[in-house]
Amino acid sequence: MLHARTPLSITKRLAAVTTGLALLAGMTACSGDGKIPAAAGASGGGLTVAKAKQKGTLNIAIGNEPPYTKIAGDGSVTGAEPDVVRAVAKRMGIKNVKGTVTPYDSMIPGLKAGRWDTVAAGLFMKQSRCSQVIYTSPVIVSTESFAVPTGNPKKLATIADVTKNPKLKVAVLKGGFEEGILDGVKLAGGQKVVVSDAQTGVEALKSNRADAFLLPTLSLTDLKKTSGGFDVTKAISDAPVTGSGAAFATTDKAFANAYNAELEKFKKTSEFDSIMSKWGFDADAARKATVTELCKSKG
Template sequence: MADGWFTRRRFLGGAAALGGGLVLGSSLTGCAELPTGDTGKAMLNELRSAGVARLAIGNEPPYTQIKTDGSVTGAEPEVARAVLRMMGIDDVQGIITPYEGMIPGLNARQWDLITAGLYMNRSRCAEIIYSEPDIVSTESFALRKGNPTGIETLADVKADSSITIAVLAGGYEDGLLRTEKVPRGQISAVPDGRSGIEGLQAGRVDVFLLPTLSLRELVADNASDIEVSPPVPDIAPTGSGVGFRKTDGYFRDLFNEKFQELKDSGEFAAIIEPWGFPADEAINTTAEELCQAPG
């Protein structure tokens, strides 16, 4: 579960999608060779000319969501849409892709930005650059009703080798468990949130680790027999911003400048808070701080 980019302009499969439309992205395992120098100004000109930026998303509400008409919404895409319009880029197109494919796909120029709630950590910040945070969140466990295994902390999981914990493949939580040296045999990687909940219900896993708000939405929609724990006390709050290629620093810096204007006007809070994320926590946290998170 987590960078600006491409010189592209040719949409996946060669089909030009209308602004705001949905494209299904494939998972990439390799990175294209990156150009030398800062290409951010060229990227800005290309996206202004095209009138649309392509966003890698995960279709994981409230971070990202595809509407019934195929258009993209969610906390991070809506923030990006507002900032990009201030930069002269009129619309966005959502491309659903697995989390583990987002950074390789960005560097391979399959999309222009990552707006998926791809949480910052040390390894990701070594590969791409982020905007200042637009989301700061906590992590929780999904558990069967009554918490029959008595799991309350990550330490509880590590202490009991019989416990199996589900995470999204390639997600922030996957990297966190590796960093915290949770044995691989205890970890079950699932492709999406619904699969994690179904694994709990079927007894294939004992606990599902995901951001608190994501789990609450999943459980409210799908699972009366599942409960969501309070924020896990031994996992620090985490956060995300828009991701860019390292070679697009000019574009990222201009994005941050306009993003600050959005914050100062109060519009950022109006966009982000209806999705359940407090604006103040993001405003008072820096990307530099979040990039120190393990993983």
Template sequence: MTRNGLRPTRRAIGTVMAGLLLAWSAAACASSGTAPGAGSADKGPKSIDTYRKEGIKVAVADAPPYSQILADGKVTGASPEILRAVLKRLGIEIKDGVVTTYDAMIPGLAAQRWDVVAAGMVIKESRCKQVLFSEPDIVSTMAFGVPAGNPRNIKSIADGVANKDLKIAVLPGTFEEGVLKKAGVTAGQLVTVNDPRSGLEAVKAKRADAYFYTTLSLRQLVKDDKSFDVTEPPKDSPVTGAGVAFRTTDTELLKAYNEELNKFKATTEYVELMKKFGFDPEAVKGVTTAEMCKTAG
């Protein structure tokens, strides 16, 4: 096609194409809620009234008893159920739940793909620099999932540091991975897996000698499988405190949430909920977010 009898030049074609690409990019960014070149879609805080009208979208992990989504779509597990109970006191409902991996939770929160994370996410120093955590609602331990009889006699993190031949399965982005790396377990010893059950599959396939994960989750995963044992929590592993993660802009919501959470933790409803999912309701007493935010990792 020509205009005024002249064939368009390469520069003209390039200019048109660049303009089309720019327009497409702007449209795509608008649909995703991001500005061109922006690292996230954080548009600032939402008011509590807005959350009351719109509800809250929550990210969870497929990691019972901490969190999961059932076949009927219900978001459940200790962390989401605590969230639901506290939000109810604020007049807010959970409108939707998304299962995702731990390493995607904080980026997705910043990008506004969900409003909060309720997945038993452990509070630690590096995460406290990226999100706001509620006060701890769950305190628990970690352990090793090993073949029955524990043939490699893995009982501590120090065993993994001392024996460089040991392979340990971990979920990427989790507190457990950070603990092992901090202790001196090398990257070559770590076998990363996609989801909680894949850690046991890695051990069963002999790609890993052990799977380092939360104690209660391991016990639930192996409860019907006699080919695995769960070790006692290693004495050299830290106690983990978990809470709900909020965007750094949601200070109003966090303040209101913490006020109601502290009241809720003093009720029999909280005690019964913790026992239902296998957690010790007494373990959380005296544990604070400020303390947990000093935990390396």
């Protein structure tokens, strides 16, 4: 971790509107870390269940990348991860969930700075991230694929295919899990093409600035429905198993533990199965996966 993907220009406008709404709602979490100023009204001292109930809203960072997260036409937040957060929050007595669209490489710094209470964006677990935040148990488990020109003329199927041919260029999202995959292998200079969002990745592919676009399989499948003009390969066999849950600041351990306990109960319900099925994910895969396993991914 499909629905219509928002074009780049619209995404930027929605991001600005959503950010404004989130700030007006009054975001709280831990104090700033010196890299990003703490949000106005940030409570400090760590998020607690009591504080969250009193506030009545859980603010989440999202990427607007279906099926993981999505901004609906009316501005509401949905997608696999936000839908699970909303259900768990409700069980905890927290009525509302509001989202802020942000780049992946800004999600953890923003969490530390108190700009949102949690990240629920398909922020895949890996060593560098797991050392900075508290992840809940897995909510989604995913695979990776390449978007390639129709017919896959370069016959790309694996990461090894990329390392063997120094002329191949692969687009990845800045700060995304996939950039970490490429950073973990030996590539020639210029093989990695960093893009700001999914639509830009497709444009790089179509304009021949990249031979492939590396992204989760379901994300590419959804993107193909709206953008077209490319094929999606089968799941890449030598890419690591990926998965995510909600991520909390280390100062919010008490809240994270309470949330995770409620999440574990929720994962045993048919409602969890329904949410996963709606967005194309396997509920049993999420139940079987562990944080320890997924956090072993390098990067």
